[in-house]
Amino acid sequence: MASEGLSLIVGGTSGIGKHLAQVLAARGGEVVITGRDTARAEAAAAEIGGRTRGLALDLADPASIEGRLAGLGAVKNLVIAAIERDDNSVRKFDVARAQRLVTLKLVGYPEVVHVLASRFSPEAAIVLFGGLAKERPYPGSTTVTTVNGGVNNMIKTLAVELAPVRVNAVHPGIVGDSPAWNGKPPEVLQRVVARTPLGRLVTMDEVSSTVLFLLENQGINGVNLYVDGGWLLT
Ligand SMILES: NC(=O)c1ccc[n+]([C@@H]2O[C@H](COP(=O)([O-])OP(=O)(O)OC[C@H]3O[C@@H](n4cnc5c(N)ncnc54)[C@H](OP(=O)(O)O)[C@@H]3O)[C@@H](O)[C@H]2O)c1
Secondary structure (H helix, E strand, C coil), X not given: CCCCCEEEXXXXXXXXXXXXXXXXXXXXXXXXXXXCCHHHHHHHHHHHCCEEEEEECCCCCHHXXXXXXXXXXXXXXXXXXXXXXXXXXXXXXXXXXXXXXXXXXXXXXXXXXXXXXXXXXXXXXXXXXXXHHHCCCCCCEHHHHHHHHHHHHXXXXXXXXXXXXEEEEEEECCECCCHHHCCCCHHHXXXXXXXXXXXXXXXXXXXXXXXXXXXXXXXXXXXXXXXXCCHHHC
16 A cells, blocks of 8 residues: 555645645655755645655755755655746747756656665655646746656656666646646636546546555556546547
8 A cells, every 4th residue: 555654755745745645644654745945844744744744855956855865764655746837938948947947857856766766665656747738738838848758758767777666657637726726817727628528627636546546556667647637638
């Protein structure tokens, strides 16, 4: 079961990562959540309750990751959900913002895995978060589309190099009840719903249960799983 052994959720102070931490903590699991700031991470951990601890980790500063994770022991489940949102188009390219997100996802994600590599048991599992901008770009998604495409392939090399540890990715569509969409114009979401065969946006519950499936099912390895209610079909 995913709740046996330590679960580290990088980017677990809000949104989907926090929701997943709540599910694992409610099952009695030992959970460590991270965000950029110690006080915020500890406050989120206290809110989640159970056996949850908070830790500060900035994936955009990869050189600091090893030291930050030094006190952590063996890890059974590693989930990396961290994101800093970026609105970047190639005609109006912001190099600093692009570098930050590229570093966070394409260097920070594998650096966390590198640092923990010797602490995974053979039954350990890793789930990385991408997103479907990799398949369906939108104006301003140049960096997001690029890095999520990177996650799509990153899991394949990690699964081969870390064998038998399993490595998979989840790529959600728009997660309607996630805080990232609070206050966004309803017409944006309505356009997505109109194209979604499910007839609604997917939920944090559905994404969390997908991550649990990827963590628990020993037969699934090197898979990019979409949770979008069929949005990409139309
Ligand atoms: N929400 C959606 O609709 C949606 C759709 C497709 C894909 N996704 C993907 O799903 C994942 C979770 O999304 P979300 O909307 O739930 O995220 P979110 O609510 O914005 O939370 C982002 C998390 O990342 C952490 N974080 C931010 N910058 C960081 C950094 N430099 N280093 C380490 N951690 C950092 C934040 O912690 P602090 O703020 O405490 O630092 C927070 O815990 C992301 O990878 C996103 O790309 C989400």
